[in-house]
Amino acid sequence: MDKLEVVFAMQKSLNDEIVRLRALEGISDEEWIRKNVLAMVSELGELLDEVNFKWWKNEKPADAEAVRGELVDIFHFFVSMCLRAGMDADALFEGYIAKNRENFDRQYGRSSKPGYAVGKDS
DSSP states (O other), X not given: OOHHHHHHHHHHHHHHXXXXXXXXXXXXXXXXXXXXXXXXXXXXXXXXXXXXXOTTSOOOOOOHHHHHHHHHHHHHHHHHHHHHTTOOHHHHHHHHHHHHHHHHHHHTTOOSSSSOOOSTTO
16 A cells, blocks of 8 residues: 555545544535535645735744644645545546646647747747
8 A cells, every 4th residue: 555545544534533423424525525625725824824925924934844734734635525526546646647747738838728838939
């Protein structure tokens, strides 16, 4: 079992416990994802607070450990949503590989989608 598979298995176990302990057996996949998106947005806000986005305030040194912690929190919610959307570690990996290839193709003008040409003459 690779690391991503371990993460997915651990998150499934946590999700199952949350459903059991919080009596959420009837919650739909759509509602689960919606609630996790809101939780992720909250965590993204916490991450943003760690990286000095408020230009109207004096900057403070970024706390690298806090940044990493927020990223882990975000990843928890992301994997939870993947599971509820029917994705396992392999599906996420394959989807990522395909999207990464497409993103490189866009940067080099090999995409069928308009608006990605690079350079002054584009």
